[in-house]
Amino acid sequence: MPDIAIWLTIGIALIMIGFLVILIGTIYSSSKKDQTQKSEVGGVIMIGPIPIIFGNSWRAAKIAIILAIILITLAIVFMLIGRIAF
Known part of the structure; x- marks a missing residue:
């Protein structure tokens, strides 16, 4: 190790x-x-299992929501793997 x-x-x-x-x-x-391009900003702040989602347009917020779902799913998978491994 x-x-x-x-x-x-x-x-x-x-x-x-x-x-x-x-x-x-x-x-x-x-x-x-x-x-001349319009920029869109969005993001996810994870505080434990609770996501805080922000964005300046609906498109950016939708992408942030999808990212939050992926992050929560990964966190649950890693917690389950850790429980099984030990």
Whole structure:
């Protein structure tokens, strides 16, 4: 079984890669010459099993609802796998 330091390093590396992807995407989208596109924003904040869904359009909110359902399903599956494994 790998040492906890390896898992910690992998986790921190994944977080840093995520930040870099978001930063590069933001810089790329702001440097486009054509700024006439309408942007839609939506998201899900999971506090335990309770999702908080937000969006500035109905389309973005629907996508956030689908993401919330997927996240809740994954959480339940992982909890059941953890209960069976131990």
